[in-house]
Amino acid sequence: MSEELVDELANRIKTMYGGRYQHLIRDLDTFHIGRDYATNVLLAKAKDALYDSPQKILEFGSGVGGTTRILAKRYPAAEITTVELTPESIAYNKRTTDSKNVRYICDNILNMDDFLKTETFDLTVCEECMCHIPNHSTLIKKIYNHLESPGVFAFTDWMISNRVNDQEIRQVTEDWNFAKMDSRKSYTEMLEKSGFTVKIVENKSVEFTKKDDGITASLGEPPLQIYEKLINPDEKTWDILREEILRFSDSLDLPEDIKQNEELLQQEMEKLRKMYIKTDYMLYLIWQNRMEVSLIIAQKT
Numbered sequence: 001m002s003e004e005l006v007d008e009l010a011n012r013i014k015t016m017y018g019g020r021y022q023h024l025i026r027d028l029d030t031f032h033i034g035r036d037y038a039t040n041v042l043l044a045k046a047k048d049a050l051y052d053s054p055q056k057i058l059e060f061g062s063g064v065g066g067t068t069r070i071l072a073k074r075y076p077a078a079e080i081t082t083v084e085l086t087p088e089s090i091a092y093n094k095r096t097t098d099s100k101n102v103r104y105i106c107d108n109i110l111n112m113d114d115f116l117k118t119e120t121f122d123l124t125v126c127e128e129c130m131c132h133i134p135n136h137s138t139l140i141k142k143i144y145n146h147l148e149s150p151g152v153f154a155f156t157d158w159m160i161s162n163r164v165n166d167q168e169i170r171q172v173t174e175d176w177n178f179a180k181m182d183s184r185k186s187y188t189e190m191l192e193k194s195g196f197t198v199k200i201v202e203n204k205s206v207e208f209t210k211k212d213d214g215i216t217a218s219l220g221e222p223p224l225q226i227y228e229k230l231i232n233p234d235e236k237t238w239d240i241l242r243e244e245i246l247r248f249s250d251s252l253d254l255p256e257d258i259k260q261n262e263e264l265l266q267q268e269m270e271k272l273r274k275m276y277i278k279t280d281y282m283l284y285l286i287w288q289n290r291m292e293v294s295l296i297i298a299q300k301t
C-alpha cells in the first residue's frame with residue numbers, strides 16, 4: 001500500500017473511532033470482544049511466557065484505554081507507553097486511567113521508529129488493532145526490533161478462518177476500515193520469519209463472546225436473529241435503541257433537550273442502529289465460524 005493510501009486509511013480510522021457511537025457498544029470502556037475478561041486472559045498468558053515481571057511495556061491501538069487501565073493496575077511499577085491513533089480516544093484514556101506510570105503517544109504505530117527511536121520493551125501488547133494495519137509483516141518486524149531479548153509480543157485480533165468468503169471479507173473490511181486480515185497460520189508464519197518463537201495460538205471466539213455483554217445480551221438472542229431485528233426493527237428493538245441513547249446521553253455529549261426532541265432522538269437511534277448492524281454482522285460471522293477472534297503469544301528469545 002502506498003504512503004498516501006496508508007495516510008488515507010489512518011484518517012478514516014480516526015474519523016470512525018472518534019465518532020459518537022463507536023465505544024457505546026462496549027459501554028465506553030473497551031472496544032474488543034470479551035472486554036476485561038479477554039484482557040486478563042491475554043495478560044496471564046503473556047506473563048507465563050515472560051521470564052520476569054516486565055519493567056517496560058508498550059501497548060498500541062489502545063482506544064479508550066480498557067487494556068491500559070488493567071496493565072497499570074497489574075504492573076504498577078512498570079513504565080507503560082500507550083500508542084493510539086485517535087485523539088478523542090487517547091483523551092478519554094488519559095482522563096480515566098488514573099496512573100502516573102503511563103505515557104500517552106497519539107500517533108500511528110507504523111511510525112514507531114520515529115517516536116520511539118531506539119527504545120525497547122519487555123512486553124508489547126495489543127488488542128484488536130492488527131486488523132487495521134496494512135502490512136502486518138512490516139509492523140511485526142518493527143515490534144521485534146523494539147523488544148528486549150527476552151521479550152514478548154502478545155495480541156488478540158480478528159482473523160479469517162478458511163470458511164470465510166471474499167464478499168464477507170469485503171463487507172467487514174469496508175464497515176470497519178480493516179486494512180488486511182490474516183489467519184492464525186499466516187500470522188504464525190510472519191512472526192516466525194521475523195525471528196519470534198510462537199508459543200501460543202488459540203481461537204478464543206467462543207470463550208470471549210460468551211463473556212461479552214453488548215447488544216447480544218440486551219436483545220438476548222443469537223446474532224442472526226438480532227441482525228434481522230436490526231435490519232427490520234420492531235417496536236421492542238426501537239425501545240432498546242431509545243433506552244441506550246437516553247442512558248448514555250451525558251457520556252455521548254448529546255444535547256440536553258434530546259429527551260424532549262423526538263426528531264433528534266430518532267436520528268440518533270438510527271445512527272446507533274447502523275452501528276449495531278455492522279457490529280452484529282461481525283458477531284454473526286464468528287457464530288458461523290467464518291471469522292474468529294484469536295490470541296497469539298510470541299517470544300523473542
Ligand SMILES: C[S@@+](CC[C@H](N)C(=O)[O-])C[C@H]1O[C@@H](n2cnc3c(N)ncnc32)[C@H](O)[C@@H]1O
Nearest residue numbers: 030031032061062063085086108109127129132
Ligand atoms: C478495535 S479498537 C481496540 C481498542 C482497544 N485496544 C480496546 O481493546 O479497547 C482499535 C483501535 O486501534 C486504533 N488504531 C488503528 N490503527 C492504528 C494505528 N495504525 N496506530 C495506532 N492506533 C491504531 C484505533 O484508533 C482504535 O482505537
